Amino acid sequence: MTIWQRLRHTLRHGPATLPAAAPSAETAAALAARLDAAAQRRLGRSLAIRHVGAGGCDGCELELRALTGIVYDLERFGLRFVTSPRHADILLATGPLTRSMAEALARTHAAMGEPKWVVAVGDCAIDGGVFKGSYACLGGITTLPVDLVIRGCPPTPWQVLEGLRALIEANAAPAR
Amino acid sequence: MSAAAAIIRAGAAADQRPWPRHALSRDRWQAMAAALGAADAPSLQGVWAEAERVHALFLDAGSPLSASVEIAGGTYPALSPHCPAASWFERMIHDLFGHAAEGGRDVRAWLDHGAWATAAPLGPRQAALPPRVGAPEPPEFLLAEGEDLNQIGLGPVAGAIAEPAHLRLTAQGETLVRLEVRLGYAHKGTLGLMRGTPPRAAARFAARLSGSATVAHGLAYAHAVEAALGVVPPPRAVALRAVMAELERIRSHLDAAAAILAEAGAAFLETRFGWHREAMHEAAGRAFGHRLMMDGVAPGGLATDLAADGAAAIRAALEALAAELPDLVRRLDRSASLGTRMAGIGRLAPDLAAGFGASGPVGRASGRGGDARLVPGYPPYPALGLEVPTRAGGDVAARLRVRLGEVPQSTRLLRALLDALPDGTIATALPAASGEGLGVAESSRGTVWHWVRIEGGLIAAAFARDPDWLHWPLLEAAMRNGMLEDLPLCAASFGLTSSGVDL
Known part of the structure; x- marks a missing residue:
């Protein structure tokens, strides 16, 4: 495809990125209630995410990677995945929290500066999912204070996006 | 037919479908293991265990060939001295079932990071094992000795969105002298x-x-x-x-x-x-x-x-x-x-x-x-x-x-x-x-x-x-003496996942 063909294609079909509806006001309000005014000022409308794979099957990770592509384009909402926990405002954990990952998860959380959020993504991260009761799992992200859960096995990129955008709205809500 | 394949086929066929499993005596299993170093030996696909038996699966000119040996005294003869690909499987069998590979090349823990309540959670003697107390021992990595060597530990939390795995890099300047992978973080007890x-x-x-x-x-x-x-x-x-x-x-x-x-x-x-x-x-x-x-x-x-x-x-x-x-x-x-x-x-x-x-x-x-x-x-x-x-x-x-x-x-x-x-x-x-x-x-x-x-x-x-x-051990081999900065590109081309191996 030449650049002109591509330009014509783009003009005719519009951008590849999908438009997004407003996030749930109810979830945003509930989250905002958990945040004090000082934290709101500090975090603002841009949040950095550190993902921790706490022993999942890679299904949730697949859908999270989809978020960063042009179709969902996470960064247009001020959300981005970062590699250092010291840069992160959100710890986004997937997986049933295997016993072997508990220490790494705790250390990642400890390395993040205050204020910080913890988001549990996927049924495994919420209560262990199908791995509930295994000798090797702790049954979800039970060792950290979880602020937001996003259900699904795995949740679709839209569901994850909706949850994360509610966090942005909570941070942007006027100070009480 | 290769010597190892002939030994396996001579074993009594057990009722595994659609390909029979050949039950070998301890001696015949050992003879089979010794023949695995030959150039025409069948290609090892996997080794696994159940309470009283260890199985090995090979491909012999494309067709599956299964062998098994009964556990005696908590052990079975190791395959890894003659077939390095067996090493990770033997370590997994020891961690999950407690069966020791006699003469195994590498006896370090693999899936078991010391965080489970007991050792050998799937083994026949699990109930009799004492519960663990105290913090787990730190992992043991292969020794790296030489001038100006640097060790870098990467993971289990690494990359932007990734599965847990720990990469232990030994570098000399920008050259990666050795890559050692440690998995097991995603062990969910699936089996x-x-x-x-x-x-x-x-x-x-x-x-x-x-x-x-x-x-x-x-x-x-x-x-x-x-x-x-x-x-x-x-x-x-x-x-x-x-x-x-x-x-x-x-x-x-x-x-x-x-x-x-x-x-x-x-x-x-x-x-x-x-x-x-x-x-x-x-x-x-x-x-x-x-x-x-x-x-x-x-x-x-x-x-x-x-x-x-x-x-x-x-x-x-x-x-x-x-x-x-x-x-x-x-x-x-x-x-x-x-x-x-x-x-x-x-x-x-x-x-x-x-x-x-x-x-x-x-x-x-x-x-x-x-x-x-x-x-x-x-x-x-x-x-x-x-x-x-x-x-x-x-x-x-x-x-x-x-x-x-x-x-x-x-x-x-x-x-x-x-x-x-x-x-x-x-x-x-x-x-x-x-x-x-x-x-x-x-x-x-x-x-x-x-x-x-x-x-x-x-x-x-x-x-x-x-x-x-x-494939993970092959990534280790492919990166040997490569450039440190090429590791992410090479790893992406292998496209490996942890969870399937961690069970």
Whole structure:
């Protein structure tokens, strides 16, 4: 495809990125209630995410990677995945929290500066999912204070996006 | 026939279906192990255990060959002194069952990081073991001695969005002298959870061994259960399983291509491959009600039929990809800088790939042409025909080209399958019977094996051999004396996952 063909294609079909509806006001309000005014000022409308794979099957990770592509384009909402926990405002954990990952998860959380959020993504991260009761799992992200859960096995990129955008709205809500 | 294969075939055949398992005495097992170093020895696919027995699976000129030995005094003779590929399996068997590999090359813990309540959680003596107290011992890594060596620990939390794995890098300046991988962080106790459940219910664990190959794992597991119980799935289920599997293959190859190109710095190509990957996800969601098609395959057939507009959704996604793929490949060909970036990086020698029984793009890029869809083969592929692209380069570029070469093949298969979908039911009921079965399926990463023993309609023992069991050690080998900065690119070209290996 030449650049002109591509330009014509783009003009005719519009951008590849999908438009997004407003996030749930109810979830945003509930989250905002958990945040004090000082934290709101500090975090603002841009949040950095550190993902921790706490022993999942890679299904949730697949859908999270989809978020960063042009179709969902996470960064247009001020959300981005970062590699250092010291840069992160959100710890986004997937997986049933295997016993072997508990220490790494705790250390990642400890390395993040205050204020910080913890988001549990996927049924495994919420209560262990199908791995509930295994000798090797702790049954979800039970060792950290979880602020937001996003259900699904795995949740679709839209569901994850909706949850994360509610966090942005909570941070942007006027100070009480 | 090689000496090892002859020894195995002389063993009494136990009732494992569709390929018999040869029960060997301890002496014959040891003789077989000693013969594994020969050049014509069968290629080891996996070693696994149950309470009283250890199994080994080989491919002998493409056909599966199973051997087993009874545990005596808590031990069995090790295979690893003669066949290095057995080492990780022996460590896994020790950690999960407590069976020690006598004379094993490496006796360090593997899956067991010391965080479980007891050792050997699946072993016959588990109940008698004392509960663990205190903090786990720190892991032991291979010794690195020499001038100006630096050790760098990477993970288990590393990369932007990744599965847990720890990479221990020993570097001399910018040169990676040794890469050692430590897995096990994602050990979920899957094999333990499968025990004592009906085969249909245990399928959800097979489907969650590795999310990126959920259809392939589900399929290999279903093949094993169906072989054990003597069940034949209806023709419509066979065809739709192949639709799911090929859709997953295209999506995974596009995903891997996007990841490789991202590491190589080709933003435009990464974006376009990523867009098509997402289109495949959407088409799968429309067709089967789940973007990854998780739990779609069930023992006996399928859990979900194709949606009314499913075939149209898949065809539309394939058409868009087929229209753009030649242009994307041309751009790849024409970019001299991209070619230079990928050529010769992470070269995997053909003899190493053969020694570790590499399959999928890792094996095919180093000249190994096997594909489980054709040999040993399972329906509907032998009737459809298939060309398996191979390359000789063994580098990042070759692995990318093999992946891209498989996409048109799968596209052709999908179109042929959708044009001639049989009508009828989608599942056969499973009898509450007993049996032992071995199943195989070709995932986008290579050959997946599942083994089950069913007793009275319940799973008594199971094992899943993800292809990456044999590919991780090859990544270690391919990066030896490479550049530190090439590691992410090389790792992306291998496209390995932890969860399937961690069980």
